[in-house]
Amino acid sequence: MPVPEVVESFTGSVNRVTIGATKANGGTRTSTVTVGGAKNVVYGGDFEDAGEKPVVAMDVLDVRPEDWPATLAEPYKDVFDKPAEWAKKCVEEFGAELICLKFDGIHPDKANKDAGHAVRVTEEVLRAVGVPLVLWGCGNDEKDNIVMPKVSGAAKGENCLIGTITEDNYKALTAIALADGHNLISEAPLDINISKQVNILACDMGFPLERIVTFQTTGALGYGVEYAYSIQERQRIAALGGDKMMSMPVICDVGYESWRAKEAKLEDAPGWGDVAKRGPMWEAMTAVCLLQAGVDIIRMRHPKAVAVVRAFISEIRQ
């Protein structure tokens, strides 16, 4: 009896999502980014099965960050108060293909800025750079529901990736993202079942599943990266198994999470090596670990870490 060739055959694949609209598509972006499309497990199967290359989205904050450690603040210290300049620096000096504009400043416990501020920043950044944008709220439901629809409107037609919607707060942003032609980020607290539910809720409102990117919440190296890893792995398996409610590309927030770790920022730790190298390395290692789990978009902060991760991506996807 001949030995059969054992090949995994998957019925599903990860959706392809394109972020950004050029002039031809009604926007003003000079480039777009497409992610997703994997038809196999990470690094499994034929080369073509891997889909699009993962991409780094560099974080730009709408206000001066108050709590960034010195190592992280150093490359940006001249542009901290100027989000448009900051974004420009990320694109021109550090080669960012995608900018994540994070509206920390609207949070009631932080600078408590209003919608007018957020709209202004959005417009400035759109004018300053040609790459597509991720627009990310502050995480306070009430404030996000007031401000993010205005931000969405200010970027109407630019086909941004906007978020996040959660199980308890999805209606306002889903409706406005649909109206303004953006892609949507659905967030769940390291819980794949809730993640699926959030996608279903958005789908119920008529939002196309093919325009959703999931955010499973990220844990840094040493702080729960393994949970994020296994959830993303599970999501990929569900997508390959044909579960249309879980066939989205994945975004993770490596920058914020890595730089919260004491290992990344503690200066007075002689046994741990040079803090100026340790921080970026912590961020890069977290990102590379999550790449093995099949993430598609990685939010990052330090340019050195970004360079390492980008080199890693080029190497494995040659």
Next chain:
Amino acid sequence: MILIGERINGMFNDVKNAIAEKNKKVIQDLAQSQTEAGAQYLDVNVGTAAADQKGTMQWLVETIQETCSTSLSLDSQKPDVIAAGLKVINADNGVILNSTPLNKKSDSEIMDKYIEMAKQAGPKASIIALTMDSNGVPQNVDTRVAIAAEIVQKALEKDFSTHRLFIDPIILPVRVPDAQVQPGNILQTMDQIAFLANPAPHMTIGLSNLSQGTTERSLINRTFLAMAISHGLDSAIVDVLDRELMDVLATAELLMNKQLYSDSFLKVYAAANKV
């Protein structure tokens, strides 16, 4: 779960009448409603009333494909009726040839013919093979498994991937005298079919046959479906329009970890399972 919608079958009066009157709408509506309910394949069976079986098979295939792109399962014990359907079908997304026994008295080569037709029909064409041979339907577990093993071996010899092979252990009506032992036998058979090859062949059953002539058809169907899923059933020819059956299916797949849980799991099962 690979669901094959059973409703386009000349044994049902509405389909029988539609065939007699050449009423396309009845057929196309059934194709549409079964597709929306979650069928990945639509079974097409001309029934026994039509005098011209080959012509009727072609008319059904063409009628369905005028308005619906769901893959079809051509259902006939006669190779020439299947061949007639294949002549007019668009099998780009797959087709199932349903079904052949391992062999039969009048045609010892019948399974070879089905495999050959499937190969001709393209890389996504599959066959359903019944665990019966020239002696008929076996009454015990061992003979069923032995026939299944021969089916798998024949497929491998013909270089026909087990991905494309569905084994149907044949479910008989439970109300037939002495047939009550059969559902249990089928579950035991399925446990063993899973080990016949790696990857294992698909397993399917014509579920509604189980409840023929009973007073609680839907209940019997859906109860056995849940039991069979727990023994590895990964395909079934069913009434996808039976909402309660579909709910049990979604729940059983959830409990077997085939689908991710979400609070709305019942609502999205059919959509989430679409190929």
